[in-house]
Amino acid sequence: MGKKKSIRKPQKRKGGWLGAAVVVAVLTVAIYLFAAPYLRTTSASASGQKPDVVLRISMSGWEPAVIRAERGKPVTIEIINLDNQFHTDGGGWHNFVVEAFGIEKRVPPKGTLTFTFVPDKPGEYLFYCDICCGGKDNPFMQGKLVVL
Numbered sequence: 001m002g003k004k005k006s007i008r009k010p011q012k013r014k015g016g017w018l019g020a021a022v023v024v025a026v027l028t029v030a031i032y033l034f035a036a037p038y039l040r041t042t043s044a045s046a047s048g049q050k051p052d053v054v055l056r057i058s059m060s061g062w063e064p065a066v067i068r069a070e071r072g073k074p075v076t077i078e079i080i081n082l083d084n085q086f087h088t089d090g091g092g093w094h095n096f097v098v099e100a101f102g103i104e105k106r107v108p109p110k111g112t113l114t115f116t117f118v119p120d121k122p123g124e125y126l127f128y129c130d131i132c133c134g135g136k137d138n139p140f141m142q143g144k145l146v147v148l
């Protein structure tokens with residue numbers, strides 16, 4: 001009896017360590033998921049092409065909210081989505097819409113998208129995301145594209 005008791009004790013302790021290890025692993029993943037976008041200070045697109053504009057999007061809006069391009073000159077835009085898939089509003093997806101140029105690009109949660117287009121007319125154009133947070137009508141989901 002006494003022997004059995006002494007065997008059971010270390011087993012219990014082992015279970016505790018396993019539980020602690022699982023907690024540590026989960027916390028590590030959680031911290032990584034939250035910190036990853038902030039750690040990624042420099043970005044290179046898959047093609048190695050250097051973007052002219054790097055746009056960050058999250059539930060709190062576009063950064064920067066005003067971007068510039070030159071008429072007739074190809075502009076490469078990289079969009080970094082900082083949100084993860086656990087957002088209930090839109091599942092962490094955002095899109096970049098410029099009606100004036102027929103652009104609609106979707107960026108998955110934690111994803112990056114790079115594309116190039118040629119703005120062929122000068123002016124100031126609204127860009128926006130219409131997936132989350134009330135979409136186009138939400139000032140936070142709006143930005144301005146200035147074509148000189």
Ligand SMILES: [Cu+2]
Nearest residue numbers: 094129131132
């Ligand atoms: Cu959005």
